[in-house]
Amino acid sequence: EIVLTQSPGTLSLSPGERATLSCRASQSVSSSYLAWYQQKPGQAPRLLIYGASSRATGIPDRFSGSGSGTDFTLTISRLEPEDFAVYYCQQYGSSPRKYTFGQGTKLEIK
Amino acid sequence: QVQLQESGPGLVKPSETLSLTCTVSGGSISSYYWSWIRQPPGKGLEWIGYIYYSGSTNYNPSLKSRVTISVDTSKNQFSLKLSSVTAADTAVYYCAREKLGVYYDSSGYYYYYYMDVWGKGTTVTVSS
Numbered sequence: 001e002i003v004l005t006q007s008p009g010t011l012s013l014s015p016g017e018r019a020t021l022s023c024r025a026s027q028s029v030s031s032s033y034l035a036w037y038q039q040k041p042g043q044a045p046r047l048l049i050y051g052a053s054s055r056a057t058g059i060p061d062r063f064s065g066s067g068s069g070t071d072f073t074l075t076i077s078r079l080e081p082e083d084f085a086v087y088y089c090q091q092y093g094s095s096p097r098k099y100t101f102g103q104g105t106k107l108e109i110k
Numbered sequence: 111q112v113q114l115q116e117s118g119p120g121l122v123k124p125s126e127t128l129s130l131t132c133t134v135s136g137g138s139i140s141s142y143y144w145s146w147i148r149q150p151p152g153k154g155l156e157w158i159g160y161i162y163y164s165g166s167t168n169y170n171p172s173l174k175s176r177v178t179i180s181v182d183t184s185k186n187q188f189s190l191k192l193s194s195v196t197a198a199d200t201a202v203y204y205c206a207r208e209k210l211g212v213y214y215d216s217s218g219y220y221y222y223y224y225m226d227v228w229g230k231g232t233t234v235t236v237s238s
Contacts, residue, residue: 032213035224037155044204044228045155051211056226088155092222097168099145099157099225 002026004089004102012110019076021105023089028069033092036065036074039104040085048087049074076107084109112137114205114229122199122236128192132205132229139163139186143208145225146179146190148201156201160208161188195236202231 003026013019023034031052037045047056049065052072062077076083089102118130132144146158159169161179169177178191192199209226212219 030220030222032211032220032222037225044231045225046228047224047226050209050224050226051213051222090155090224092224094220094222097160097223098170099147101155101157103154 002029002091002093002100004091004100006087006089006102006105008105009103010106010108012108013079014110015079015081017079019074019079019083019107021074021076021087021107023067023072023074023102025070025072025091029072029091031068031072033094034065034067034072035090035092037088037090038083038085039088045088079107081109083107112207112227114207114227116203116205116229116232118232118234120233120235122195122234123238124196124236125194128190128195128199128234128236130190130203130205130232130234131187132189134186134188134207139181139183139188143223144181144188145206145208147204147206147225148199149204149231150198150201158190158192158203197236200234200236202233204231205229 005024007022034052036049039045053065064075066073086104086106088104091100113135115133122128140163143160145160159179161167176193181188206225207227208223211222
């Protein structure tokens with residue numbers, strides 16, 4: 001079973017700064033099978049990135065995803081106040097079909 | 111625009127069965143896979159299982175013995191039943207739509223899925 005480990009657990013930055021969030025898989029994952037979600041307190045997760053690097057509908061271009069194999073990154077180029085939230089990576093497993101989430105990275109205002 | 115709404119009892123007694131329904135509005139339940147995900151208080155996300163509109167299912171192995179997901183296409187709804195609940199099943203339960211993605215490489219076409227639409231979630235507490 002593939003385990004996703006996100007780092008750091010908490011990231012403290014200021015608006016306007018660049019955020020780099022990491023998601024490492026315990027074994028190689030197809031790039032297309034990696035997604036990122038944003039969750040704000042009291043809200044449901046929101047899809048940001050799918051296929052490792054494709055932005056979901058309505059997601060600002062300051063959000064970008066990259067990576068391959070076991071190492072994936074979510075980058076927020078210039079943080080806006082509304083970007084402070086918890087971010088989860090998710091892996092889709094095809095055989096058998098299932099999903100695994102990372103434990104999350106909390107992005108907080110410094 | 112497709113919207114999902116979870117409904118069901120907010121309080122369930124230990125050893126009983128948790129039952130939730132997800133109603134799909136603004137679109138058809140047909141031709142999609144639909145998932146249930148849960149989130150214990152202060153913790154991360156756990157996938158519970160999915161159902162295809164035709165009725166085929168797959169469950170998280172850690173919950174498989176206690177989970178049943180069903181679909182009612184006439185009502186545009188799908189449902190979750192989790193039996194023999196304990197306090198560890200206390201969580202916010204979300205339903206979500208799975209969107210199909212396709213990529214192509216030298217070996218051929220590959221299909222994958224991701225969750226593009228989520229319900230707002232419903233809190234279920236297991237307590238006597």
